[in-house]
Amino acid sequence: MVPQRVSLITIGASDLPVLRSFYKRLGWKETESSSDTYAVFKTAGVILSLFPIEELAKDAEVAITPDASSFRGVAFAINVGSPEEVDQAIEDIRRARGNILREPSDAFWGGRTAYFADPENNLWEVAWNPDSVFDERGAMLSF
Template identity: 70%
Template sequence: MVPQRVSLITIGARDLPELRRFYQKLGWRETEMSSDDYCVFETAGVLLSLFPLQELMKDAGMALEERKGFSGITLAINVDKPEEVDQTIETIRSAGARITREPSNAFWGGRTAYFLDPEQNVWEVAWNPTAVFDERGAMIHF
């Protein structure tokens, strides 16, 4: 049986120092092992690491070709209150992100917004009225 968990998300970075600075501007805490060659941010649910894109593709046994367009994957930051979507997006905007969808009420009853980090990774900021978080802030159910 495969353990049903996501422990680490790694983003392949074209310019790791620049991408690292973006997440630092959000106020995210890094682990002690972080550097401009590889860094890891602590989040409530999983660790988020940044690794040079070409090195990641090589490590994964993939051809070194340029990523193009939307990969079909989004990452999400879920907040506790609807107004926190707007507040979070303003902080993210001031850190230099491109907002692709301004905060708005969602058809499913929550509130949502989307942004791109400096390397065009798609992130959602959302409030879900049915979300349940554990004591660390990790979403365990919605």
């Protein structure tokens, strides 16, 4: 049986220093596992790593698609504890020079949501769901 969990997400970076700098401008702290060629950020429930896309493709034995700027069909989410936190996070992301794709708005499902892209067009949602339950570390347990 495959364990039902996500422990590590790696984003293949075309320009690691630029992408690393963006996440640091968000106020995210790197772990001691980071190096000149690999950035690691501990979040509430998952480790986020940034790794050169060529090395990631080589490790996975796959080819890199030519248009990395297009939507990849994947979005990451930062869930927060209140509607106001969505708005504040987007303002902080704007100051960090994130590309705001969708301004904060009330969602049809009863929450509040917004979207941004990092410097390499990785899609992120910032969302508040009134039914979300978080543990003491801030990891989402359910919604």
